[in-house]
Amino acid sequence: xxxxxxxxxxxxxxxxxSPLTGSIADVTNSAAWEELMHAxxxxxxxxxxxxxxxxxxxxxxxxxxNRTMWAQQExxxxxxxRVITVDLRGHGESDAPLWRYTLDQxxxxxxALLDHLAIQQALFxxxxxxxxxxxxxxxxxxxxxxxxxxADTRAQAxxxxxxxxxxxxxxxxYKQGPSAIADLMIPKLLSPATIQSRPVIVQQVxxxxxxxxMSGIVGDLMAMAERPDSVPLLKQIACPVQIIVGGLDQATxxxxxxxxxxxxxxxxxxxxxxxxxxxxxxxxxxxxxxVAALACELA
Numbered sequence: 555x556x557x558x559x560x561x562x563x564x565x566x567x568x569x570x571x572s573p574l575t576g577s578i579a580d581v582t583n584s585a586a587w588e589e590l591m592h593a594x595x596x597x598x599x600x601x602x603x604x605x606x607x608x609x610x611x612x613x614x615x616x617x618x619x620n621r622t623m624w625a626q627q628e629x630x631x632x633x634x635x636r637v638i639t640v641d642l643r644g645h646g647e648s649d650a651p652l653w654r655y656t657l658d659q660x661x662x663x664x665x666a667l668l669d670h671l672a673i674q675q676a677l678f679x680x681x682x683x684x685x686x687x688x689x690x691x692x693x694x695x696x697x698x699x700x701x702x703x704x705a706d707t708r709a710q711a712x713x714x715x716x717x718x719x720x721x722x723x724x725x726x727x728y729k730q731g732p733s734a735i736a737d738l739m740i741p742k743l744l745s746p747a748t749i750q751s752r753p754v755i756v757q758q759v760x761x762x763x764x765x766x767x768m769s770g771i772v773g774d775l776m777a778m779a780e781r782p783d784s785v786p787l788l789k790q791i792a793c794p795v796q797i798i799v800g801g802l803d804q805a806t807x808x809x810x811x812x813x814x815x816x817x818x819x820x821x822x823x824x825x826x827x828x829x830x831x832x833x834x835x836x837x838x839x840x841x842x843x844x845v846a847a848l849a850c851e852l853a
Contacts, residue, residue, distance in 0.1 A: 601647035606632030610676035614684030620646030644770020655773030661690040689784040708810035736763040788817035800829030
């Protein structure tokens with residue numbers, strides 16, 4: 555298996571055989587992961603973790619998950635870097651107000667949290683919806699961005715069909731609750747092989763979705779449906795950018811990642827085999843190694 559980085563292919567075993575790897579059991583036993591903090595940000599309470607020291611790396615999670623999706627990355631990277639994972643508004647242990655959500659609003663939450671933590675610049679990692687939020691953040695706060703990792707995401711706005719799909723999902727969430735969303739989302743987030751043979755990961759993702767409040771699910775669906783096209787922004791991104799996509803990702807396929815890599819100056823593209831939309835969970839060692847490589851360059 556090969557990984558495309560800077561136009562060059564690297565054997566995937568060189569990514570996996572890294573001191574940054576760790577098992578789910580290692581994560582469970584990590585004292586750093588157990589520390590949860592809260593801050594009042596823009597009138598709501600946000601939950602986050604802040605562990606390690608050095609270059610700040612801020613992780614923004616996917617829809618409709620929470621900060622615990624980054625557990626293995628935090629456990630591996632916090633020995634070298636300052637790692638911040640956030641429960642975005644509507645998710646995890648953060649407040650989930652019943653009101654209109656926008657990605658610009660969530661980007662403002664991230665900016666305010668950085669101010670609260672006295673972080674002027676950071677490397678940001680966003681997966682799926684987290685990537686959409688990073689586009690909104692970069693539009694307003696490019697000077698706060700030392701580098702970007704855009705994982706399993708896309709720059710294009712929703713198509714009319716995509717917006718209709720989000721509307722229908724919101725109706726399912728309202729009528730049937732988060733468990734129905736979990737049943738609907740799992741096949742879109744994980745590869746068939748993982749669904750069939752890795753029940754711990756399936757259970758972990760299901761639990762994250764089922765714990766998300768309906769207000770957060772519906773609010774984010776509306777926010778994502780209304781997001782603007784970020785393709786015109788790509789050529790303006792001036793910081794180092796690493797793009798990651800699972801080779802089996804159907805939600806935001808490798809073609810979307812290639813479009814970003816072609817448009818963002820000097821962007822790197824890594825395609826991780828045997829991973830679908832949640833590449834960081836299905837192939838955590840490979841994902842973490844790629845993030846660490848960029849972080850080491852920026853530190």
